[in-house]
Amino acid sequence: MKLSKKGEYALRSLINLGIAAEMKRKLVQVSELAESEQLPVKFLEQILHALKEAGIVASERGKFGGYRLARPAKRIFIGEVVRLIDGPLAPIGCVSQTAYEPCTCPDEAHCGLRMLMVDVRNAIADILDRYTLADVVEITLRKMRRDSMVLPFSAEGASSAPPARVPARMARQQLARKGRPARPPRSSQSEGVLHHILGDYAI
Secondary structure (H helix, E strand, C coil): CCCCHHHHHHHHHHHHHHHHHHCCCCCECHHHHHHHHCCCHHHHHHHHHHHHHCCCEEEECCCCCEEEECCCHHHCEHHHHHHHHHCCCCCCHHHCCCCCCCCCCCCHHHCHHHHHHHHHHHHHHHHHCCCEHHHHHHHHHHHHHHCCCCCCCCCCCCCCCCCCCCCHHHHHHHHHHCCCCCCCCCCCHHHCHHHHHHHHHCC
């Protein structure tokens, strides 16, 4: 499984809508979501329309309209969103539980590749179907507070311009100026959601 740009933008926008809800913002305009994550507005509108059709987000029209989560973040599972936008989680069709397709293997029951891909599919689904948007939002806010970042969509971050998350490059520069080490170019286990939830018990 590889998350497409469409899937990435959908999840990033949902995380921002989740943060906005925590900050007591009722609605967020598409332009704000696009600016906060530096995303193309037209493409984002298409994605939000798909999320709305699926009942994940809701919208209100008008000058002061915008988007919000259609249901609590704790009831939006990450796997649900990925499947909606990008399709099955399985790396090959013969191990998919939602969109099974037979492969060209003459003996599926004894195919070593299929057995391996079952484990890959189960590992991916176990994480994406276990965690909700609320989990990711809570960890994101916790990490931003730890690093003394201005929270998006908060009263503290309000100004004449739409509230926006500090771009990653600027965030690293801010941390460097404060004497904290900049984020390493390669991701590590300690940066993952599992680590932040389970601490040293994460594997």
